[in-house]
Amino acid sequence: MTRNCAQIEDRLGEYVDRLLPAAERAEFEAHTAQCPLCSGLLRQVRGCVAQMHQMEMLEAPAGLAPAILDATLGPRAQKAAFWRVWLGSLQLVWQPRFALGLAAAVLSMALVLPALDMDPRNLSMSDLHPANMYRAADRRIHILYVRGAKFINDLRVVYEIQSRFGGSRPATPPEGEPNPPQQRPGDPRRERNRADEIQLDSMILASVSSSQTERSY
């Protein structure tokens, strides 16, 4: 049995949706292969369906769901929805890539600012200007250099004094010599030696404290 154009038109939708049984499908295809009107209509309908399938779903307005919840559950739902929207907006910040970048930036600032002798609590925008950061770094390097040089000079003086005073006084008596006689308390020679030691200690202490004072500046 061959089908006429009206019957083909009636089956068009089912054919496009692949709902026709195999036998009817074969008859449909046999007819459209010979009939330019029906094949043209089939092409039109297929194109129309394809165009509708290309249409994406529209986004609902942002306030629609909260408005529905407000109308059904009351203001509490609206408040919850507000927090949902607010927390949702933070999802961008919560991404691991962003968090790692933020941590790296904080770490860099934590290392750079103390090195430049800047206090993060009293930081101003002008401190972050490249020229000011360069000046701060230059000043910091010079201070470190001067303190280092001063410290080495102080050490040299201390060791020189120690070697000068300590070298003339043997630590142990040479072998074969009798032990020096025990000095009684109140012996003038012992008192003089003690005074020399105190004087030496005060000089060392003075030189060390002066170097520390310089460093603190």
Place this chain on the structure above:
Amino acid sequence: MEADLQLVQQCLQGEGAAWEELVHRHTRRVYNLCYRFTGNAHEAEDMTQEVFLKVYRTLGSYRALHGGFTTWLTSVSRNLLIDHYRRTRKDRVTSSLDDQDSPAEQLHSAARTPDELALAGEISVKVQRGLEKLSPDLREAVILRDLQGLEYREIQDVLGVPEGTVKSRINRGRIELARLLEHMGMRPE
């Protein structure tokens, strides 16, 4: 389906969070159905609210045996849309094919590249205008089948008409729309 049924049961036990989840899951679908049927963003928004208010009030009447929650929700939406169509029939002014894009279409197009915008935007607007020229019976059948992706059986449940009527409406709706689109200068691919 299972998740929806569970949410409905939790809603009926008075859990507000379940209702909130149900609203968030289905707002977009209902809004699209309303927009494609009315062709107006503000009306679609109002209708979507109305649909969910009705669903909230009548959730107890939903029975899983009568089909999936989506089908039931679509059925409620369709009934309200038809009521709205009948109420506003006298006030409706037939829109011109040269009308400016509606806000919803502009919003929809905003996230796409200019080329896609030009192509998809033009197709979307013309198909929408074509849909608005179909009779409500054919329009709803085509929207449910080709834009909402429902099966014939589900459309039968939503519309409450025999299977043959569903097939006939979808078929006639597509043919009329295809001819309208050709009239507007859109050639089949």
